Every structure is written in C-alpha cells, then in structure tokens.
Amino acid sequence: MNSSNYIKIEFPSKSCNEAFARAAAAAFATQLDPSMEELGDIKTAVSEAVTNCIVHAYPQTIGKVSMRLRVIDSCILEISVRDWGCGIENVGQAMEPLYTTGGDDRSGMGFTIMDSFMDSLRVRSASGKGTTVTMRRCISPRTGRR
Amino acid sequence: MNINAAYSAGRLTVYLVGELDHHQSRTAIRSIEELLDEYMPRDCVLELSQLNFMDSSGIALIVKTGRLMKEQGGRVWIENPATQPRRVIDASGIDRLIPVAINK
Ligand SMILES: Nc1ncnc2c1ncn2[C@@H]1O[C@H](COP(=O)(O)OP(=O)(O)OP(=O)(O)O)[C@@H](O)[C@H]1O
Numbered sequence: 001m002n003s004s005n006y007i008k009i010e011f012p013s014k015s016c017n018e019a020f021a022r023a024a025a026a027a028f029a030t031q032l033d034p035s036m037e038e039l040g041d042i043k044t045a046v047s048e049a050v051t052n053c054i055v056h057a058y059p060q061t062i063g064k065v066s067m068r069l070r071v072i073d074s075c076i077l078e079i080s081v082r083d084w085g086c087g088i089e090n091v092g093q094a095m096e097p098l099y100t101t102g103g104d105d106r107s108g109m110g111f112t113i114m115d116s117f118m119d120s121l122r123v124r125s126a127s128g129k130g131t132t133v134t135m136r137r138c139i140s141p142r143t144g145r146r
Numbered sequence: 147m148n149i150n151a152a153y154s155a156g157r158l159t160v161y162l163v164g165e166l167d168h169h170q171s172r173t174a175i176r177s178i179e180e181l182l183d184e185y186m187p188r189d190c191v192l193e194l195s196q197l198n199f200m201d202s203s204g205i206a207l208i209v210k211t212g213r214l215m216k217e218q219g220g221r222v223w224i225e226n227p228a229t230q231p232r233r234v235i236d237a238s239g240i241d242r243l244i245p246v247a248i249n250k
C-alpha cells in the first residue's frame with residue numbers, strides 16, 4: 001500500500017497569506033527531509049506563485065487561491081498553485097525574464113526564479129478563467145544522516 | 147520585517163531584518179525613501195545578513211533603491227546577503243546592476 005501524501009489549502013488573495021503559504025509548504029516538505037537550501041528554494045517558489053495570484057490574478061478584488069502539495073515516488077515534491085482570476089493571455093511572454101505588467105513595484109523575475117529553483121515548471125492559463133502553476137522539485141536523500 | 151539604519155560620513159547602511167515579501171515591501175520601500183530623504187547619503191549599503199527570506203519583491207526594492215540613489219548621484223551596493231537572499235539575487239542576475247560585497 002503506497003498512497004502518496006498530499007495537502008490542499010484554500011485561502012483568500014490577501015497579502016498577509018503569503019507568509020502563511022510559505023510556512024505551510026515548508027512544513028509539508030519537512031517529511032522529505034530537505035536541506036536548508038532546498039527548503040529555502042521551496043519557500044521562494046511558493047512565495048512567487050502565491051504573490052502572482054494576489055497581485056495579478058485579482059488586481060482589484062479578493063479571490064480564491066488554492067495550493068496543493070503532494071509527494072510523488074516518495075522523493076518528489078509537487079506544488080500546484082491555482083487561481084480563478086484574470087488569466088494570462090500570452091504565457092510564453094509572461095515567463096520571459098523582466099516581463100511585467102506590474103510597474104516598478106515588481107521586477108518581472110517571478111517566473112524566472114520559480115524556473116531556476118524548481119526542477120520543472122508548467123503554467124496553464126485561460127484568459128478570464130484563471131491560472132494554474134505546477135512545479136516539481138526532487139528532494140535528494142541525504143547521505144550520512146541518521 | 148524590521149529596518150534599522152546607521153549613518154556615518156556620507157554612508158547610510160540599511161539593515162533589513164526578517165522576511166521581505168510583497169506584503170512587507172510597500173512599507174519597506176517607504177522607510178528606505180524616508181531614510182534617503184533624511185540623510186541624503188553619498189553611498190547606500192543594503193545589509194542583508196539578517197534577512198531570513200526574500201523573493202522577487204526584494205529584487206524590486208533593491209532596483210528601486212538603486213534608481214533613487216542614482217537620481218541623487220550616489221551609489222548602492224548589497225552587503226553580506228544570507229544564503230536564501232543570495233540565491234535569489236544570483237538567480238535574478240541583479241548583481242550585474244548592483245554590486246554584492248561580502249565582508250567577513
Ligand atoms: N496568476 C496570474 N494571473 C494573471 N497574470 C499573471 C499571473 N502570474 C503572472 N502573471 C503575469 O505574468 C507576468 C510575469 O510574472 P512574474 O512573476 O514573472 O513577474 P511579476 O510578478 O510581474 O514581477 P515579480 O514576480 O518579479 O514581482 C506578470 O507581470 C503578470 O502580467
């Protein structure tokens with residue numbers, strides 16, 4: 001019997017939930033015994049994905065954000081962040097470094113950071129319907145630990 | 147997050163302490179703007195050794211500080227970033243724009 005572990009959390013797109021989402025993801029990831037560096041990378045990627053929902057998906061309103069984490073093959077962490085907001089018209093363009101619609105409060109580096117900190121990144125979006133960002137990170141078993 | 151500052155001989159050192167994300171960044175940028183207005187420093191150092199976490203909101207804050215200092219004819223650099231901020235700085239390539247100094 002090997003049913004893999006998962007959690008699903010739903011919260012409103014309020015910026016105070018950014019820190020909560022990071023902490024929740026880190027707490028779930030702990031079962032894979034990640035290094036400090038891996039934990040930092042996971043928190044960073046979650047922060048980017050969740051902040052995008054709060055800033056871009058629902059610019060004028062508060063909407064629903066859902067974050068799902070699961071363990072695959074007992075060593076891969078999959079993180080999925082979903083919103084039902086405005087969507088992205090051109091995903092390829094949005095993922096380019098420095099591309100932003102957020103003015104000088106933003107740097108346009110969110111997707112670039114998710115991409116470089118995770119092993120895989122997939123973005124599915126439909127204009128007016130919402131966006132789902134799915135990322136995976138392999139947590140290598142640490143040698144020499146007890 | 148907390149922001150502490152020390153000024154001496156034209157140099158303002160801004161210590162960012164805690165976690166810097168989108169939720170915190172508006173207040174943080176405002177504090178830095180106020181400090182720059184108050185001291186009008188020649189050099190501004192962003193000291194990140196006690197910053198436990200930052201994401202791309204931190205990159206935007208660093209770029210903004212750089213622009214404000216450039217307008218005043220001054221310089222900005224980052225000092226002693228902790229591990230996680232360092233990785234974000236590296237991934238963003240911001241160090242091509244704003245130098246990173248490590249002082250031990
Ligand atoms: N969930 C989303 N809903 C709608 N648009 C999005 C979403 N996520 C990203 N985008 C669009 O993609 C662009 C690029 O996103 P990215 O995270 O790379 O940069 P940013 O958010 O603009 O800046 P930064 O992340 O550096 O603060 C955004 O400016 C926005 O136009």
Ligand SMILES: [Mg+2]
Nearest residue numbers: 048052110111
């Ligand atoms: Mg972003």
